[in-house]
Amino acid sequence: MNASTEPPAVTAAVEAEEVAKAAVDQAADQQEADPSRSAVRSLLRLWPFVKPVRARLFTAAFIAIIASCTGLLVPVVLKWIVDGPVADRDTAGVWLGGGLLLAVGVAEALLFGLRRWLVARPLAGVEASMRAQLYERLQRLPVSFHDRWASGQLLSRGTTDLQLLRLFLAFPMTFLLVNGVTILVGCGILLALDWGLGLLLLLPVVPLIVLCSLFEGKYAVQARLAQDQVGDLTTVVEESVLGVRIIKGFGRHRSQARAFRDLANRLRGTELRKARLLAGIWALIMTLPELALGAALLLGTVQVADGELSAGTLVAFLSTALALRWPIDSIGFLLAMSNEAATATDRFYEVLDAPVAPDTLPAKSGAARGTDDPSEQAATRQQSEQKTSGQERTEQEPSGQQQSEQQPSEHKPTEREGGDGLRLEGVIFRFADAPESAPPVLDGVDLRIRPGETMALVGATGSGKTTLTALVPRLHELSGGRILLDGTDVATLPGAELRRRVAVAFEEPTLFSASVRENVAMGAGADADGQVSDEDVWRALRVAQADGFVSALPQGVETQVGEQGQSLSGGQRQRLALARAVVGKPRFLVLDDPLSALDVHTEARVEAALREVLSTTTALVVAHRPSTVLLADRVALLSGGRVTAVGTHHELLRDNAEYRHLMSGAPEQAPSEPELRGAR
Numbered sequence: 001m002n003a004s005t006e007p008p009a010v011t012a013a014v015e016a017e018e019v020a021k022a023a024v025d026q027a028a029d030q031q032e033a034d035p036s037r038s039a040v041r042s043l044l045r046l047w048p049f050v051k052p053v054r055a056r057l058f059t060a061a062f063i064a065i066i067a068s069c070t071g072l073l074v075p076v077v078l079k080w081i082v083d084g085p086v087a088d089r090d091t092a093g094v095w096l097g098g099g100l101l102l103a104v105g106v107a108e109a110l111l112f113g114l115r116r117w118l119v120a121r122p123l124a125g126v127e128a129s130m131r132a133q134l135y136e137r138l139q140r141l142p143v144s145f146h147d148r149w150a151s152g153q154l155l156s157r158g159t160t161d162l163q164l165l166r167l168f169l170a171f172p173m174t175f176l177l178v179n180g181v182t183i184l185v186g187c188g189i190l191l192a193l194d195w196g197l198g199l200l201l202l203l204p205v206v207p208l209i210v211l212c213s214l215f216e217g218k219y220a221v222q223a224r225l226a227q228d229q230v231g232d233l234t235t236v237v238e239e240s241v242l243g244v245r246i247i248k249g250f251g252r253h254r255s256q257a258r259a260f261r262d263l264a265n266r267l268r269g270t271e272l273r274k275a276r277l278l279a280g281i282w283a284l285i286m287t288l289p290e291l292a293l294g295a296a297l298l299l300g301t302v303q304v305a306d307g308e309l310s311a312g313t314l315v316a317f318l319s320t321a322l323a324l325r326w327p328i329d330s331i332g333f334l335l336a337m338s339n340e341a342a343t344a345t346d347r348f349y350e351v352l353d354a355p356v357a358p359d360t361l362p363a364k365s366g367a368a369r370g371t372d373d374p375s376e377q378a379a380t381r382q383q384s385e386q387k388t389s390g391q392e393r394t395e396q397e398p399s400g401q402q403q404s405e406q407q408p409s410e411h412k413p414t415e416r417e418g419g420d421g422l423r424l425e426g427v428i429f430r431f432a433d434a435p436e437s438a439p440p441v442l443d444g445v446d447l448r449i450r451p452g453e454t455m456a457l458v459g460a461t462g463s464g465k466t467t468l469t470a471l472v473p474r475l476h477e478l479s480g481g482r483i484l485l486d487g488t489d490v491a492t493l494p495g496a497e498l499r500r501r502v503a504v505a506f507e508e509p510t511l512f513s514a515s516v517r518e519n520v521a522m523g524a525g526a527d528a529d530g531q532v533s534d535e536d537v538w539r540a541l542r543v544a545q546a547d548g549f550v551s552a553l554p555q556g557v558e559t560q561v562g563e564q565g566q567s568l569s570g571g572q573r574q575r576l577a578l579a580r581a582v583v584g585k586p587r588f589l590v591l592d593d594p595l596s597a598l599d600v601h602t603e604a605r606v607e608a609a610l611r612e613v614l615s616t617t618t619a620l621v622v623a624h625r626p627s628t629v630l631l632a633d634r635v636a637l638l639s640g641g642r643v644t645a646v647g648t649h650h651e652l653l654r655d656n657a658e659y660r661h662l663m664s665g666a667p668e669q670a671p672s673e674p675e676l677r678g679a680r
């Protein structure tokens, strides 16, 4: 949650518009495709997906080559008919020739039909497996990746780009090969029929090769631009649909539509440039061979008149040349489609190549990520204690404000046998995209939460509370320091184990298009799928005070909550998210202001029920209101990137001006966030 002084709804409306404008600008600045990149090399990266169906694909390509070359028999049969039965006025021979031509045509059609049948099924499988891999990768990529990438760009890669690739494998890939072989065989026949006329017909080949390679480079740039612009357009549509209430509420539909139109116009411009390039190369590909054919026809006719060439040979020559027209004409758009497929492959692999944080990291030594060496640990702690005044030191050495830990707090923490609770040691965090000059959001946070203890985390808006809570379940990787769960560094815990130990609920509750039961049971972890009993679900719903409204839903826990739970109120969504966090009875619970949307009475009831859960769970709860803070045994104040005070709510109210200011909302002279950051 970013710091903002505007009312949230106004900010959201302005942001919606700005996002659309930013997408337009982004499209304008879109990084150009590298014209020197090799389309063939890009397309070869599809091999791992194509490999399982290679036998069928190669068989289909071979059949298509046979079918296409079968078509080249037509001119040979024609030459035989003209020079034989027609010249000899042999009617039976003409019928036989006609029958042969029919047989050749039928064989060609059957072979092409067989090819299509062979490729349709396996290619749908290739597309499905690519899509599955993309989705799986998206799930594994870190939150920082998703922060950077627009959702529309990812959506368009999973839909439009993969469709383009299936089309390429089904059609252009095969036909570039088939038509290439057909042209070679056809040229061989032409040269065999009359090498002089054949050479004349082949004259345009060299300029056409040069022109095609020039076209390919230019087309690649436009194809990349167009596909990126489709991604931007998808982002704007998605955001407009999700933010439709804000757009309508603030009457922003016109400006939103304008921004969309600008983006659509840019895409239109790019598509027109593509069409112009394609039209240009197509015109050349059709005109140059046509000119050569005209010249060959003229020369051939003169030769027939002079008796140097038989009429049958000329007919065969011309019909072979005409049979090659489609394979030659199609090269322009086959190249264009291949280029788009190469771009789609690049875009697909941009996601697949993005680095995924390893499931577990080796424990690092030294201060950067803490250390297992007790002497180094002591040194690290000493360093961070020097940085932090009035901050929690250790349980054994209470001082100043910390002495009050000895005083009775509202809820006595339960010690767990063998557990060490949650420890943050010298935690440093900086967002990867933050400017170099900006200080880290968290700059040496030290905090110990004892087993069974509930610690409230309080701080000014934008002080880094949400960021800190995201570090415990490793939604972001630390820039320095370490976080220990019962003595184990979270970086060394396998992902599944980490999820089993830690459950989270955020202020902005995310629900999925599924039933209430499925949304809640999700919190029990992937390995518990299908094993969450009704009793567990209802217990969690009771803790979150959600049992009442869920019972009143038309199908109870089986009720579908709609996309993002839009059919529920904000407070109801928050309570379901809370139920999801507690259903798996986690050892550690991280709650980012999960009760902010509740009225005070409901909040009090949720808190009463939560206390039972929290008495056996170690919890870190971000709090903005005194009522939420009272849920906790102790409170930590986050300020200037560090924990500057720890104590009970009443102690901090008494002793800490900044805390008093935050809790009371009184216009007291507490340091502002920029002041605090500047002071560092």
Ligand SMILES: Nc1ncnc2c1ncn2[C@@H]1O[C@H](COP(=O)(O)OP(=O)(O)OP(=O)(O)O)[C@@H](O)[C@H]1O
Residues within 6 Å of the ligand: 001, 002, 003, 004, 147, 431, 433, 434, 441, 459, 460, 461, 462, 463, 464, 465, 466, 467, 468
């Ligand atoms: N993805 C991001 N990239 C760069 N900076 C970010 C990112 N997310 C948050 N920040 C910045 O990090 C700082 C801490 O944000 P965070 O959301 O943790 O604050 P917070 O204390 O939870 O605020 P609030 O009380 O308003 O929820 C803010 O200055 C914010 O602008």
